[in-house]
Amino acid sequence: MGATVQELLSKYGLIALLLVLPVVYGIQDLRDDGNLAGIANNLFDGLSNGAIIALIAVGYTLVYGIIELINFAHGEVFMIGSFTAVAFWGLIGLGLGSSVIGLVLGLLLTLLVAMATCGGMNVMIERVAYRPLRGAPKLAPLITAVGMSFILQNVGLLWLGGSPKSVDDLIRAQDDLFTVIGINVSRADLLAFAVTVPLVVLLTLFVTRARLGKAMRATAQDPEAARLMGINVDTTISLTFLIGGMMAGAAGLTYALYQTTIWFFQGFQAGLLAFTAAVMGGIGNLRGAVLGGLIIGCIQQISDNRISPSWTPAIVFAYLILIMVFRPQGLLGEETREAG
């Protein structure tokens, strides 16, 4: 009897939990406006916001999956990605007066530059701060990760100063493009999906199909056995950091265009949310990180718009705690980790 109740709770309790906010405010919308447009817009904005979080979360989860390290510096890599993107588009002369073609080509180039910069930087971070500590107790690289995070934060602080800096609204982010079934799709929304969806699809294909992707999964599951297959584990770990960094770079550009404000502290804030997303989805699990990012984006939007922005962090983390209590391994995490 007790067991079945518990089973039902863990199965449907989680779904019920995730549905509480949208259902409550959906009912409120129906009562007040007679339709669901309000909550639908919140959820849609939540998804586009969450897409950026998801891109960052992927980097936490890939790295954790392969060396069981929380790369605290990852949020800062994302921040540097935004800074690099803004500096680079300034350098190639993108501005409010640029033509549409110039803008599209220029931003594509900026995307590549941000991805390459952040990917390269993440590889260097691993070489300098984590690889020398591979055999050391787990706490040692954790501390160097925190150290790296602070160092990069200070780089950002020196680069653009201590207060938020607004950047040119190149894509007129808040302009609505069109409206479907009462949902307003802005240029920012389109951008977030246009960057995230192809990247996540490509990444998933790479990890499941490509030879190097298989090497990554093998190394994540059993590094020693991977060595015995002839997989170069060091190279594979570098590759993981490269990919995670590239995703953070893409997120950095998207964030700068989407929010039109950048500052040195954005990496800490977004990084914390992305890390939470990765844990919520089941750390080490790629799809979990994406799902976690989208869910957090939605919770954030609903809370910002319906409750109060000052409550948002508390609500996001209350959700995290509840989800972990129901499913300690995260939404899509494995039941157990295999030994060895």
Next chain:
Amino acid sequence: MAILEVRDIHTYYGNIQALKGVTLEVEEGEIVTLIGSNGAGKSTTLRSISGLTPPREGSIVFRGQDIAFMPPQEIVRLGILQSPEGRHCFQRMTVRENLELGAYLRRDRQVAEDMERVFDLFPRLKERERQKAGTMSGGEQQMLAIGRALMGRPRLLLLDEPSMGIAPILVERIYETIAEINRQGTTILLVEQNANYALGVSHRGYVLETGTVALADASDRLRENPDVQRAYLGA
């Protein structure tokens, strides 16, 4: 000429010395076994050959080339493949994916053929092709670990305790297969605690005691040696 010559290797785990000068040889076409009790250094010897824990001193010559300080992937490339102690199958991958990873460094076109050969040797794996390794029994995972090593086309196959934790009836089947693999032309270095089986299938054997070779002889003579019988054959 010996395909593998291990000369006086000393291997450490941090400050703990596990091998205190191990010397052994494997001839082309042979099955050589390494027996010894817990902690004698059998696994460490195989790990040293594979490059997982390189020796601090000594040399390991494989087909004329010193491999003692090569990284594991180079050693695999030369044709030394290992089925490690405890099997170490990729738990969340299917049987087929595990076998494909065994052929990770190969670029030739005969991988599919070799997979059929592995399925012929272990029909059980064919039935379980799409099953996740982690959900299989210990015996099945042992077959998978051996099959996976075979997928790398080994010139020298290292097997670490293929009988560990497996029912006697299945151990017999696995040992028949090991003999068959050797008949098909693969040289094998076999580590076992179960000396009965190991000395039954092998041509020569070494007895390891606390990090050194205590005895080396033809397997049938080792089986008749009273010291070996007392210590390792439970007589």
